Amino acid sequence: MEGRAFPTARSLGVGLAAVSLLFTVACSGSGGQEASGVSSDSPTVELTIVPADGESEVNPDTPITVTAANGTIEEVKVTQSPAPEEEAGGEAAAETAEAEEGGPAEVDTITGTLNEDGTEWVSDWTLIPGSTVTVVATGKSPEGETSEFTSEFTTLAATPGHRLEIQSNFPVSGDVVGVGMPVIINFDLPVENKAAVEAALEVVSEKPAQGAWNWFGDQTVVFRTEEYWEPNQKVTVNMHLAGVQAAEGVYGIKNHQLNFEVGRSQITEIDNDTHRMVVTRDGEQIQDFPISNGKATTRAYTTTSGIHLTMEKYQHLVMDSATVGIPPGHPDYYKLDVNYAVRFSNSGEFTHAAPWNGSLGQANLSHGCVNMSTEDARWFYENSYMGDPLIVVGTDRELEVDNGWGYWQRSWDEWLANSTLGEADRTDEPGSPGSPHGTAVGEQAEAAE
Known part of the structure; x- marks a missing residue:
C-alpha cells in the first residue's frame, strides 16, 4: 500500500x-x-x-x-x-x-x-x-x-485541553495476531460525535471482509469483522483523525497508521463437561489436552462460557484473589505463583500450569481458570497469538461482551446495529462509510440518530 x-x-x-x-x-x-x-x-x-x-x-x-x-x-x-x-x-x-x-x-x-x-x-x-x-x-x-x-x-488551531489524541491501541504496528483480533482504540477524551470519528477510521485488508465499529463508553471504539479474519494477510488501519471534531470544539490533531499481520488460524475449544481442550490449526486438530475448569461453587469460581480471545501472556505470574474482589483474610483468599499463563478475560481467567491439580481431565477444581499440566500449558503459551479465539462451552456463566475482549459474543446483526454509522465497512475497498466532515456537532448527532 x-x-x-x-x-x-x-x-x-x-x-x-x-x-x-x-x-x-x-x-x-x-x-x-x-x-x-x-x-x-x-x-x-x-x-x-x-x-x-x-x-x-x-x-x-x-x-x-x-x-x-x-x-x-x-x-x-x-x-x-x-x-x-x-x-x-x-x-x-x-x-x-x-x-x-x-x-x-x-x-x-x-x-x-x-x-x-x-x-x-x-x-x-x-x-x-x-x-x-x-x-x-x-x-x-x-x-x-x-x-x-x-x-x-x-485552519483553526486546536486549543490545549481540547485536542483528541490516542491513549493506546491494540494491536500495535508489527504485531502478528490471531484471526479473531479486533482493532481497539482508546482515546484520551470523551467522544460525542461518534459518527464522524467512525467515518475517519479506514480499515483496509488484503483479503475481502466486512466489519464495523462499536463504542464501549465514550473513549473506546472497537472494530470487528463479521467473520474471523482470513489467515495470513496484512491489515492497515488509517486513522484520519486530524481535524475531526470529536466533541464541541474538540479536534483530533494527528493522523496515525497502524499495520499488523493476521497469522495462521488457531481456534481452541474447551468443554467443561469432558474436561478437554482441543486446539485446531488451519482446520486440522493438533492438540487434545486434559484440563480442569472452575469448580463453580460460586459465580466467581465458574469459568465463563462463550467466545473469548487470548489477550496477553506471562511466563510467570502471581495470581492474587484480591484483584478479583477476594481480599486477604477472606476464607477463599489465595495467592499463587503460576507459570505459562495466558489471559482470556478481565475477570481473572487464564490458562496456566497447575501441577498441584491431580484431577486434570476428570473434574473441575479451579477458581475459574483453566488448569493444565506444565508441559501442556507451556505448549499453549508458546503457540498462542493475541486474538486467537478460545471457546468455552458447558458452564452456566456467560461471558459478557465487555469482559476482556468478549466482542464475538454479539451476533453480527447486533454488532452492526450497535455501530453509530449502521453500515458495514468493506475492508478490501478503500474509504469508510459516512463522512468525517461536519458543521455543528449537535446537527450531526441528530442525523446519526
Missing part, C-alpha cells in the same frame, strides 16, 4: 489523489494561460474553490470543494503546512506516532472524490488544525484549454 492514496469507497465518482503532506507551500496565482491553438473567443473554464483564498481560522472539519463552470476538473492537489506546535502533536501523540506510523505521507494525504460529470470535487478527509492549506486545481474547457486556480487559507 505504501505510496498510494485512495478515494473514499462510498463515492460514485472517480477519486483524484492529492500530494503528500509538505512543509513548504508553493504559491501560484489564480487563473491560467490561454492554451495554444485555442481562439480567445472560446469560453474559459472557471473553477470555484471553497474555502476561498485568504480565509482564516477555517474549521478543520470543513470539506474542501472545487466546482467547475464551462468545463471539467482535471486535477486537485492539496498541501498542508502545520504550525510547529500542531506538527509535534504533543508528547503522547508523538510517542504513538513513532510506535505506529508506517507511512505518514500516505495517511496525511488529502484525497478527494470527483462526481461523474467531472464538475465537482470534494475532499475525503478533514484538515490538520492550525495549518496553512494550499489547494491547486486545474480545469479544462470543452475546447481543451487548461487553467489553474489556487486557494490558500488557514
Whole structure:
C-alpha cells in the first residue's frame, strides 16, 4: 500500500489523489494561460474553490470543494503546512506516532472524490488544525484549454485541553495476531460525535471482509469483522483523525497508521463437561489436552462460557484473589505463583500450569481458570497469538461482551446495529462509510440518530 492514496469507497465518482503532506507551500496565482491553438473567443473554464483564498481560522472539519463552470476538473492537489506546535502533536501523540506510523505521507494525504460529470470535487478527509492549506486545481474547457486556480487559507488551531489524541491501541504496528483480533482504540477524551470519528477510521485488508465499529463508553471504539479474519494477510488501519471534531470544539490533531499481520488460524475449544481442550490449526486438530475448569461453587469460581480471545501472556505470574474482589483474610483468599499463563478475560481467567491439580481431565477444581499440566500449558503459551479465539462451552456463566475482549459474543446483526454509522465497512475497498466532515456537532448527532 505504501505510496498510494485512495478515494473514499462510498463515492460514485472517480477519486483524484492529492500530494503528500509538505512543509513548504508553493504559491501560484489564480487563473491560467490561454492554451495554444485555442481562439480567445472560446469560453474559459472557471473553477470555484471553497474555502476561498485568504480565509482564516477555517474549521478543520470543513470539506474542501472545487466546482467547475464551462468545463471539467482535471486535477486537485492539496498541501498542508502545520504550525510547529500542531506538527509535534504533543508528547503522547508523538510517542504513538513513532510506535505506529508506517507511512505518514500516505495517511496525511488529502484525497478527494470527483462526481461523474467531472464538475465537482470534494475532499475525503478533514484538515490538520492550525495549518496553512494550499489547494491547486486545474480545469479544462470543452475546447481543451487548461487553467489553474489556487486557494490558500488557514485552519483553526486546536486549543490545549481540547485536542483528541490516542491513549493506546491494540494491536500495535508489527504485531502478528490471531484471526479473531479486533482493532481497539482508546482515546484520551470523551467522544460525542461518534459518527464522524467512525467515518475517519479506514480499515483496509488484503483479503475481502466486512466489519464495523462499536463504542464501549465514550473513549473506546472497537472494530470487528463479521467473520474471523482470513489467515495470513496484512491489515492497515488509517486513522484520519486530524481535524475531526470529536466533541464541541474538540479536534483530533494527528493522523496515525497502524499495520499488523493476521497469522495462521488457531481456534481452541474447551468443554467443561469432558474436561478437554482441543486446539485446531488451519482446520486440522493438533492438540487434545486434559484440563480442569472452575469448580463453580460460586459465580466467581465458574469459568465463563462463550467466545473469548487470548489477550496477553506471562511466563510467570502471581495470581492474587484480591484483584478479583477476594481480599486477604477472606476464607477463599489465595495467592499463587503460576507459570505459562495466558489471559482470556478481565475477570481473572487464564490458562496456566497447575501441577498441584491431580484431577486434570476428570473434574473441575479451579477458581475459574483453566488448569493444565506444565508441559501442556507451556505448549499453549508458546503457540498462542493475541486474538486467537478460545471457546468455552458447558458452564452456566456467560461471558459478557465487555469482559476482556468478549466482542464475538454479539451476533453480527447486533454488532452492526450497535455501530453509530449502521453500515458495514468493506475492508478490501478503500474509504469508510459516512463522512468525517461536519458543521455543528449537535446537527450531526441528530442525523446519526
